[in-house]
Amino acid sequence: MLIGIMSDTHDNLPAIRKAxxxxxxxxxxxxxxAGDYVAPFVxxxxxxxxxxLKGVFGNNDGERKGLYEALGIYDDILEIEADGMKIAVTHGTDERIVRALARSRLYDVVVVGHTHRYEIREEGRTIVVNPGEVCGYITGIKSVALLDTRKRVVEIFNIETGELLGAMSL
Incomplete structure (x- = not known):
């Protein structure tokens, strides 16, 4: 399964359109x-x-009821299974929770956002993926990730240039 991963859209409609x-x-x-939609109009x-679309709340999602009604978002942690791969999704506001999910040995991949900085890293036998920020407000880079569960590869792309920013085999 090819899974698109995004985070921190922060109401930037032109950037969301590109993603x-x-x-x-x-x-x-x-x-x-992975959270921080901000408002239901997205x-x-x-x-x-x-x-x-499946997702979790972020720390800037104040209109949770509206996001639930508009997008069906209702949780802070999401579990997904695809092609035998177990994936946890959380915004990543608390790094202790991210580490606990990664070290639990329950997940192959943990998806986070929050920092606005794209990253792929190993945490034990688990890969932690932060797709960066769609909005581009902090880093100036509008990025998303693709996770191919069949090929067992994750890649991060700049959505404005199409440039591959990082990749890792699982």
Whole structure:
């Protein structure tokens, strides 16, 4: 399964549009959002995704009821299983929780956001993936990740240039 991973969209509608187009062009089968949508009106752009969207709340998601009604987002931690791969998703506000999920040996991949900095790292036998920020507000880089569960590869891309920013085999 090809999974698109995004985080920290922060209401930047033009950037969200680029991320949606990026995922649609690559025919992802699922999109995971690691939080900080900010407001329910982002649903208009996210609704253009051809793949289902699953996600968690971030620390800037104040309108949780509206996000639930618009996108079905309702939790702080999400578990996904795809092609025998177990994936946990959390915003990553508390690094202790991220470490605990990664070290639990329950997940092959832990997806986080929050820092706005893209990263792929090993934590024991688990890969921790932060796709960076779609909004580009902090780093100036608008990025997303692709996780191919069949090929067991994760890649991070700049959605403005298409440049591959990082990759790791699982």
């Amino acid at each position: 949606v187009d990026f995922f649609n062009e690559r025919n992802v089968e699922l999109v995971v959002h 649903a208009r752009e996210l609704g253009r995704l051809r793949a289902p």
